Amino acid sequence: MTPPVKRRPSGHHHGDLRNALERAALELVAEKGPHGFSLNEASRRAGVSVAAPYKHFADREALLAALAVTGYREQRERFAGAVSALDDPADQLAAFAAAYVRFAAERPALFDVTFYAGLDKARHPELAEAGDALLATLLPVAARITSGESAAFDLLLRISSAAHGLAVFLRQGLFGVAADALEETAHRAAHTARALIADAKSSAA
Structure with a gap:
């Protein structure tokens, strides 16, 4: 019998990705200011891949605009x-x-x-x-x-x-x-x- 394949946790369900990224970005703003972090940092803080944010945000400014x-x-x-x-x-x-x-x-x-x-x-x-x-x-x-x-x-x-x-x-x-x-x-x-x-x-x- 073939053992089940173990899957890596994805961090967040797709439906919660946008909110997770916004929360992560807001935490980074609190720590570093609105200009002190990258979209990659927000991705890591949210526990998702660095490619994930582009499903919702074109770039870091678009993410900040959503927060604004x-x-x-x-x-x-x-x-x-x-x-x-x-x-x-x-x-x-x-x-x-x-x-x-x-x-x-x-x-x-x-x-x-x-x-x-x-x-x-x-x-x-x-x-x-x-x-x-x-x-x-x-x-x-x-x-x-x-x-x-x-x-x-x-x-x-x-x-x-x-x-x-x-x-x-x-x-x-x-x-x-x-x-x-x-x-x-x-x-x-x-x-x-x-x-x-x-x-x-x-x-x-």
């Missing part, structure tokens, strides 16, 4: 949840600013891919689509405070920029490493958002 889309979608979910719990638009934008800081602190690898991977949006239109969906969640809130879409976009940009800077400072340790540093920074972002809203209202008066 995930980042945009998670931000949208977090920000939508933050603003939906409140009624006043000033409170909503302050909550958005705080949620921005929390996202950067709690999901640093996704934050880095989204903002620092240098991805070509012309090559990956899904990035622009995800970014537009995120903007569409917040722009109507800002429009309740300002007069006109341009002014609403400007206010949202100023609040986002302030929250982004504070989030980066937090991650760099400029606000300390105590357990309450995150919440203090989130509070600072919300306070700054309110100041920018007051300034926008004053300018429009």
